[in-house]
Amino acid sequence: MTSAAKDHGPTRSDAAAATIVSKSSLSLARVLADSFRRQHPDVPFFVALADEVDGYFDPAAEPFALIRLRELQLPALAGFVRRYSQQELTYACTPYLLAHLLDRGFSRVAFFKQESLVTGDLTPELELLREHCIVLTPHLLEPLASDDQLEREAVILQSGVFNVGFLGISESAEARRFLLWWQDRLCEHCRHDVPSGIHFEQRWLDLVPSFFEGVAMVRDPGFNVAHWNLPDRTVRTDGDAITVDGRPCRFVRFSGFDPRRPERPTRYFARLSMEALGDAAILFRRYNELLHAAGWQETSRWPYAYRRRSVMLRTLMRRLRPMLRARQLAGRIYRTVRE
Helix, strand or coil, rough: CHHHHHHCCCCCEEEEEEECCCCHHHHHHHHHHHHHHCCCCCCEEEEEECCCCCCCCCHHHHCCEEEEEEHHHCHHHHHHHHHHHHHHHHHCHHHHHHHHHHCCCCEEEEEEEECCEEECHHHHHHHHHHHHEEEEEEECCCCCCCCCCCHHHHHHHHCCCECCCCCECCHHHHHHHHHHHHHHCCCCCEEEEHCCCCCCCCCHHHHHHHHCCCECCCCCCCEEEECCCCCCEEEECCCCEEECCCCCCCECCCCCCCCCCCCCCCCCCCCCCCCCCCCHHHHHHHHHHHHHCCCCHHHHHCCCCCCHHHHHHHHHHHHHHHHHHHHHHHHHHHHHHHC
């Protein structure tokens, strides 16, 4: 089946879903696309490749429609890909992908981060997009009450109130205005620079509810379940049925999970163990099995097409920049004192 056939059919939906990966993460896209299509077979799923195929896979044989990077109308494409690392590039492409799908005629678009699994019906979120321009999902739904509450809430303040594991957009003037603003910010400022108040593409979303109209938030403990909220939510499994705090589990994030170390839920929260997760550990084991069945051992070794020494140089310069600024400031202070 060709990408065009997956995009246009006799019962084409006005909604679309999508993610972004480099080809070494293609197995994650396969798992996500398959899980989404099990719940919503009539909604086309797209994968933007922040990389090049280079003969490593056949796009027509994949369970999704592939979008090439050159289709996204990135500004000065060659410079854009040189500016960013592999991870940064996949994040920086997000608003361009959303705008591209609106341009293709879809009126509602749901974006998911690559390391995700759809486990239930997402109709409520898709329906929210009929009434709202932008749909966001927060990391946390209530104040934490654990012993490490201050530390964990501080981490959320650094990474952003909202998580881009899911983001919904609908065709509207306000949504287009948001995407143009986000594109402008990510054109050069999609990096991990906590001292400067930047956490890739995500921290910018803190400003969205005050900058734009028609913003909705998903406040469901069974949606966007992940390492940052699992210690505070109760997961129960009964066969294929999964609940979180008594409600259906519909969308799970596996941010930081590494199949090479399946005993660890995430590399971002060292103190979180599988033993402490209870029934949620079953989700991680299932996800690991799905990744391997989708070819993770093969795809994880595929090379990144845009690896450049210039990226390494820019990364080094970003790290040196705060020290250079501090040195310049010290010099100005010294000259002022002398004068």
